[in-house]
Amino acid sequence: MSSEWRETTVETLIAEGVLAPPLDGNHGEIHPKANDYVDSGIPFIMASDMKDGQVDTTGCAFITHEQASRLRKGFAKTGDVLLSHKATIGRTAVVGPLKDDFLVLTPQVTYYRILDPQKLNHRYLKYYFDSRPFQETLAAWSGSGSTRAYLGITAQRKLPIVLPPILLQSEIAVVMGSLDDRITLLRETNATLEAIAQALFKSWFVDFDPVRAKAEGLEPEGMDATTAALFPDSFEESESGLIPRGWQSCRVENLADKVGMGPFGSNIKVETFVSEGIPVISGQHLRQLLVEDSTFNFITDTHAKKLSNSCVHEGDVIFTHAGSIGQVALLHRNARFDRYVLSQRQFFLRCNRLKMQPEWITYYFRSAQGQHQLLANTSQVGVPSIARPVSYLRSIEVLVPSKELIDKFSDIADALHQTVLAKRLQIQNLTRLRDTLLPRLISGQLRLPEAEAMVEEICA
Known part of the structure; x- marks a missing residue:
């Protein structure tokens, strides 16, 4: 120094x-x-x-x-x-x-x-x-x-x-700031991609824009003829009002292979965590549409086997039922691990893939309508919570389009998700570089030109 x-x-x-x-x-x-x-x-x-x-x-x-x-x-x-x-x-x-x-x-x-x-x-x-x-x-x-x-x-x-000298302080701040700016841009791009998919879901399955266009004799905007053909061209009466012809109201339990809960709190404690093993998903991993698949606490494989009813894998949709209620996230198909175990405040839905796709159901429960239904059984006594979360989720009625249309939307969403995941990887690499450079710059172990060269290389 x-x-x-x-x-x-x-x-x-x-x-x-x-x-x-x-x-x-x-x-x-x-x-x-x-x-x-x-x-x-x-x-x-x-x-x-x-x-x-x-x-x-x-x-x-x-x-x-x-x-x-x-x-x-x-x-x-x-x-x-x-x-x-x-x-x-x-x-x-x-x-x-x-x-x-x-x-x-x-x-x-x-x-x-x-x-x-x-x-x-x-x-x-x-x-x-x-x-x-x-x-x-x-x-x-x-x-x-x-x-x-x-x-x-x-x-x-x-x-x-x-x-360090004030000039060097400023230069360190500029180098670190350039990394943070890049990270922020990538995060904003990911948020935009997820917003595009959510807006598409709302247009197709909440506002019924393509159906309304076809009912008026118009071609739906922004889609090819094959996709347009998947939408009906009229509405029909139902108990909940006019709905696209042929679409049906269906209980979640009829669309799911399984709806399950995380374990009781006594089954996972701080003292049960180990350095590596089966990762534990908690509310901090559900802050975005796709499960944040980076930093975890772990339990042993033996412990996880005892909690097999609370284990989840790619394609499962995960919810929070106590505390930060309303969280809904998809465990994406590029998940790092072959299985995870939920913490005590989470529950999950595993789709019957012959009837439903996890991408579609994730966006449904993140929509205003889905959130309203999910939180309608909320108790505000003590910690906010969804009462009887498993039985309640099973009972929720969802307006379901044709399986072909569900598959089409899911394919579009999945393509966007792959881009999001690629940018997440870039964020992780930039964050790792920032966290590596910072202590070395502050201690004087690394010269500023070397740090700038490393930043330029990874950001190129």
């Missing part, structure tokens, strides 16, 4: 006027509660709103300006670096442009505000917080992995910070 580099602490940087004293959100009675939330106002940010290094101020909770004015602290501004320090440990984000002058934090998140940008670059600080050495220190000091993992403001003042 060059003599121009400094190893210092948060406390020293505060004393030197480089950092403002870090603060978290309000504790106690004045801490905003769920019944204080409003549709719009001041963003109220939790660790879960810190995603991919950014703050999500669209999907977060909000409080009124009046309530915010009664709070004592936790007012983060554009450019502040956020660090989660309670329960969810080590998540980071930079506060971007805001509609108001500030946002408000929960007590589980600390903001770091730079007072002297000639000595500390805020993006460098964010990346330093992301580095493996810092994260390992944070985890050790906070007792990460326990249910009470926590590192308060006083302890955070003792945290180490490595500072």
Whole structure:
């Protein structure tokens, strides 16, 4: 490490006027509660709103300006670096442009505000917080992995910070930022591809646009004659109103080979996890349309065999019935493992492939109509949950088109999914490169031109 580099602490940087004293959100009675939330106002940010290094101020909770004015602290501004320090440990984000002058934090998140940008670059600080050495220190000091993992403001003042010269800080931030920008672009492209498939599903099977066009003597837009021929050219009366002729209402149980539950919580505990074996799918893997097939906890093969009724494989559609209810994800045909086991809050549907395709049913239950049906049996007592999830899912009525049309949509969706999976692999490679380069750049073990060359090679 060059003599121009400094190893210092948060406390020293505060004393030197480089950092403002870090603060978290309000504790106690004045801490905003769920019944204080409003549709719009001041963003109220939790660790879960810190995603991919950014703050999500669209999907977060909000409080009124009046309530915010009664709070004592936790007012983060554009450019502040956020660090989660309670329960969810080590998540980071930079506060971007805001509609108001500030946002408000929960007590589980600390903001770091730079007072002297000639000595500390805020993006460098964010990346330093992301580095493996810092994260390992944070985890050790906070007792990460326990249910009470926590590192308060006083302890955070003792945290180490490595500072290269300010010019090098900025250059490191640019190199890391270029990787993050590429990752963000790939994620946005994947979201667009999934949105295209969801919009197609809505047009074909919710709004019945091709059927309406044919009923008016028109050719359906955006499809070839073979596909158009799969749609009827008229509607017929049913108990639920007009539906495309020949389509039938069918209970899910008649479309499924199996609907099953995850095991009881006592069957999978932290102490049962091993370094490799059968992966456990939980809610964190169901945040997107396709199961996130990367980082898992594992149980032994012997343990998994005892939980065979809770094992899933490619083509299964997985739901969450407690906590983050409404999650629906497809375990895609390029799954890394030949089987997985569900955690206690998940359940699944295995399609009868002679009658139904998993792509079609996944998009159905991710549609507004499908979500409404899925959540209609929700209990809000305690943890939000779907009552009797297996029997309830079996009982849901679905308007089903011809099998040929289901197959056609599934083929289109699957082609988009393959592109999504390819881009996910690129994201994993870029993320791996970023996580490899970052500690070496921060420690001075890797020269900046070498890092730039590696980034250019993988992004070419």
